[in-house]
Amino acid sequence: MTKETRTRHGVVRSATELGSLVRAHRKERSLNLETVSAIGGFSMRFLSELERGKDTAELGKAMAALAALGLEMVVEPRQMKPLVEESEDTSNNVETRHPGGA
Secondary structure (H helix, E strand, C coil): CCCCCCCCCCCCCCHHHHHHHHHHHHHHCCCCHHHHHHHHCCCHHHHHHHHCCCCCCCHHHHHHHHHHCCCCCCCCCCCCCCCEEECCCHHHCCEEECCCCC
16 A cells, blocks of 8 residues: 555545544654644644544644644635526426425
């Protein structure tokens, strides 16, 4: 099995996904928990918990961890399907509703 040399990035929808990305970036830079914690001003325990996807990780510290690794968070609207679509056959004005919304 070959080691992935390109760090992942992209949409994050859970603490677990964020933690996985943080760990991947840290390891790609060959940094240990102690070094990143010292740079960011937080404990190794916090960073370890963040990387394991702890849901209650403090946002301010998580942002500091991202900054210590040269990362940033970008917030943008989700790509969502419309709740109501007009049917291609407009002669009978039928609407199609998607169950569950998004």
